[in-house]
Amino acid sequence: MFWTRITANYSFKKLSKEIESVVDDSMEAVGEAASKAMRKRIDKGLSPPLSPFTIKRRNMGKGWANADVGAPISNKPLKQTGALYESLEYNKELEMIEMEHYGIYHDKGHKYSNGVTIPARPFIFYQREANEALNRSKINKKLEKAFSKGG
Secondary structure (H helix, E strand, O other), X not given: OOOOOOOOOEOHHHHHHHHHHHHXXXXXXXXXXXXXXXXXXXXXXXXXXXXXXXXXXXXXOEXXXXXXXXXXXXXXXXXXXXXHHHHOEEEOOOOXXXXXXXXHHHHHOEEOOOOOEEXXXXXXXXXXXXXXXXXXXXXXXXXXXXHEOOO
């Protein structure tokens, strides 16, 4: 008669205790990297550039719907008052990047019923930044450590 003994050099019990922490750390790293990448895109300047009309209005301290917004902090697209730019933050509790509600209109473009068109100026992060953030978060090493019996 033969007896076979199977042993494992990993612990699912240990992993189950640590997986939430590993995933949370990685999610936070990706979220923070993504919000930084979005701000970096805005800093570089997005296409299409602002029209001469829009620059003139900005320099007069006028914003959307003729609102008085004061002197612009920049004549780059999406950076008139800094409100959208500053709102790009990862919310760890909600596990999402928060931004001013109108940000999506600028990213995708939008045409209002009165005929006013906002051109698309994509700034929302792409997969490359997420992959780089995951690599920096060392998720593989953390998972390996969480799986191991000894570590």
